[in-house]
Amino acid sequence: MKCEKSKWLDDFLKWTAPIEVHTRVLVFDFGDEENVPQDWAIPMLRGAWGNALHILDRTVYDEIFEGPGGKTNRLPLYLVRDDLDHAARTRKTPPGMRSIQWTLFCQSPALDEIFFRAWETACRNGFGEHRNTCSIVHTETFASQICDPAFFEAARPCRVVFPHPLRLIRKGVLNQKPTLYDIVQAILNRLACFRTAALCENRKELILPAVHGTLLPEFAREILAFAQTLPAEPWHGMKHGLRRYSGRQKSEIRLNGTSGYLTFPAGLGPLAAVLGAASVSHIGKGTVYGMGRPFLLPLEDG
Template identity: 25%
Template structure:
């Protein structure tokens, strides 16, 4: 354990923006809005920043390395990745949508709020993101294009474990109100990171984990930990320039063998999303529920706390893979 405890994760800057939209007429939206928001945002972002003809593929575009759209929405692998990442055609996207409500029906004047988390050097594009959300709202949401208006945006400010939400954007005035300061994950340990011998992981949104190329809800803590490590290192490698990454993390996995899953109440939850590119419905189910872990979890506390924010598994951009960690004793 002493060898493992010396493992150091790369720090990952992130910015959390909360958007508030106002419905301009009665609207009916799906309960799970992550796919809807991501698709509408991508369409608006491309219209906002792309200087090429509509049929131009980002993969072959001469300005793709300088454009906000492929950085955020396509995220191609430009250089050879480390060994366990080989085979990736695109890198993990540097953002996560977190819808804050499952409400389906909105009256005129009702508010729709959601969070957008942005990681690494993608944070530099935050003015583009705000403008794209404004355009997305005006273009309309859902298959019936219900119109909304961006009323305001706030950014999460963290100081000494205290959280505030200063205004970032004033919708009616169409004005940026602040220059946000990113928070750094995995940079320094916090007393709030401390974990007891027994903790509960509550998976709040569908979580899709593949092992041996199959989705499953049966896995060990070691298998789960590997997915968390991979999530952190992939984001750091592709989106944090100059990140100091230690690829020798096997001792972490060995130590994870000593952690028992004392209780497993995971269950599968199916939902569908409509793919505009493929013009078809796609199953995006995953598990929700709780895992109770028991053992010496101190060496994993920073990683677990970080992945509460980063999410894990497939479809994180839609808000999949969100969990929280709570001490059980």
């Protein structure tokens, strides 16, 4: 497929421009591999950070953890995920060290200090069942827009891979065999909510509609139509879940999803820009735990 610029691409890039993204990489040093908690996982980290932030600043905690949208349709403006990008850059994480990324959407950079202090507090308090302490030995901060230009060149055959669980739910039912159309629709819905939050002056009064597609612009139809024209092989995957401890329910719960991939023998063309945005924003339920992140891989590497 020749990667030609579709007429909707400029509209899409302008539409997503207000969505600001701030990402920080944190490298934790436990001193020795034996000191790394055996239950090391993103839900545990997110919980420890949240507890520390709750103590440091309850107002900021409520704003970041609840997010706009009301109780029934919340939009948390953050996510925490494994730092696979850092692992790729350094090739190998030294023993006793772990790295993560935490990303803020449409948030003031001024809040970064209180968030970082919460991470430092969580490190002193310790992680895991045995409260293993550590120190933050390295940080990197990135500020960007939601669309990553690195994904624009996907004319060659490729795969869209979800190594972590993808949790797309419609009317209470988990979609275990998502199509490209399903994925793109989920991306557009999520970006529309982020854009609304970015343009809203008073987020406490912002109520996001629960109806899919309510906030989508006219050119979204062109994007979805384009997604339906691409040659694609059926979803290849399996059921995959993530466990987390619920403080409210006082028990461990499982977030069921599906991991797998879609193969595109002729590539994605300009639709790669949309998938690139999803690699930053994630999609579906459980995004705050790093779920629902797509990767674009050349077919020969998949």
